[in-house]
Amino acid sequence: MTWRVKKWTFEDRIIAPSLLAADFGRVAEETSRAINAGADWMHLDVMDGNFVDNISFGPALIQAVHETNDVFLDVHLMIARPDHYLPRFVAAGADMITVHVEPEAQHDVATTLKAIRDAGCKAGLALNPATPFEAVEPFLADIDMLLVMTVVPGFGGQSFMEEMMAKVEAGVKHRRENNLAYHIQVDGGIGAGTAAIAGKAGANVLVAGSSTFGAQDMAEAVREIRNA
Numbered sequence: 001m002t003w004r005v006k007k008w009t010f011e012d013r014i015i016a017p018s019l020l021a022a023d024f025g026r027v028a029e030e031t032s033r034a035i036n037a038g039a040d041w042m043h044l045d046v047m048d049g050n051f052v053d054n055i056s057f058g059p060a061l062i063q064a065v066h067e068t069n070d071v072f073l074d075v076h077l078m079i080a081r082p083d084h085y086l087p088r089f090v091a092a093g094a095d096m097i098t099v100h101v102e103p104e105a106q107h108d109v110a111t112t113l114k115a116i117r118d119a120g121c122k123a124g125l126a127l128n129p130a131t132p133f134e135a136v137e138p139f140l141a142d143i144d145m146l147l148v149m150t151v152v153p154g155f156g157g158q159s160f161m162e163e164m165m166a167k168v169e170a171g172v173k174h175r176r177e178n179n180l181a182y183h184i185q186v187d188g189g190i191g192a193g194t195a196a197i198a199g200k201a202g203a204n205v206l207v208a209g210s211s212t213f214g215a216q217d218m219a220e221a222v223r224e225i226r227n228a
Contacts, residue, residue, distance in 0.1 A: 008040075010175070010183045014205040015222050016041035016074050018187070019065070020056060021209030027061060028068035030213065037218035038226070041072040041096075043187070043207045046089070048079035051104055052154035059085075059092035066093025074098070074205075076126065076187070078153050083107040083115060090119045098124030098147050098185075101135045113142050124185070128153060129161055133170040143182050145205065146171045150198070151188025160189025165201040172202035192221075195228035 008014060017039045022030035031042055044062055049055040066073060075094040079085065082099040084107075089097055097116045101109055109125070116123040126147035127136050136146060148167045151158035164186070171184045185205035186198045195206050208225055215221035 008183070010181055010204050012040075012204060013199070013226050014040045014183070015212075015226055016043040016185070016205060016207045017212040017218075017222070018043040018045060018207050018209035020045045021213040023213075024057075027064055031065050031069045031071065033218060034212065034222075035069060035071050037212070038222040039071070039212070041074045041205075042069075043209075044073060044075045044094075046075060046077050046079055047154060050080045051100065051102075052078045054154040059088040062089065062094060063092040072096070074124075074185075074207075076124070076147065078126075080104065080106045083112045086112065086115055086119070090116075090121060094121055096122035096124055096145065098126050098145065100126045100128070101139070102128060102131055109139055110142065113139060117142075127167070129164055133167045137174065140171075140174055140182065141178065141180060145183040145185055147185040147187060148203070149188055150186045150190070150194075153188075158189055160194040160197075162194075162197060165197060168198065168201040168203050190225065192224035192228045195225045199228060 017034040047054045047056040072095045074096045076098045099112050113123045122144040124145035125136055125143045128149050148164055150161050150164045183205045184203045186203040187207035190206050190208040191211035212221050
């Protein structure tokens with residue numbers, strides 16, 4: 001399976017605005033605005049009020065985005081039992097589905113990653129700030145993307161945690177030493193300044209919410225993040 005639009009590699013700088021920061025009353029238009037501003041992917045944060053202390057949206061909204069815009073949909077499941085809900089997100093049009101490694105997600109990580117790939121989607125694995133890098137190591141040969149959370153997940157607008165760059169660097173080192181090709185994504189507090197820090201550490205997929213959708217000139221904001 002090739003990536004939507006092009007075959008992305010971990011050498012590409014990929015900008016993925018987070019729909020969580022958009023105007024939910026204009027989801028289709030906000031997605032189009034991000035695409036026209038130069039976004040490569042759309043990042044869709046699904047929160048269930050259980051795994052994280054917030055509730056966002058579910059498969060129906062993702063399907064609405066899928067049906068109204070042609071863009072790679074990067075779906076981040078911050079939910080318990082992602083294995084149970086997985087078929088609904090596949091049917092909604094997800095291109096990549098990222099699940100969490102923490103025990104609170106209540107699933108067999110290896111089995112879920114295989115199910116994602118068997119369904120024809122790319123598979124991502126996320127770890128929270130409090131989770132050590134060692135927790136994801138057994139699964140890195142079976143993923144297309146590693147997501148290093150740079151804020152405590154659940155709410156937008158938080159400050160970037162630079163100390164998480166040690167995990168990004170560990171992911172780069174593991175990828176090189178084991179001849180793997182997964183992307184490394186960072187999510188939380190990303191703007192032009194922090195994008196430079198994350199890029200230097202080795203992250204190539206940058207999730208940006210407030211700094212893109214909240215910018216006066218979204219295209220300029222995307223360019224600044226891409227070129228940081």
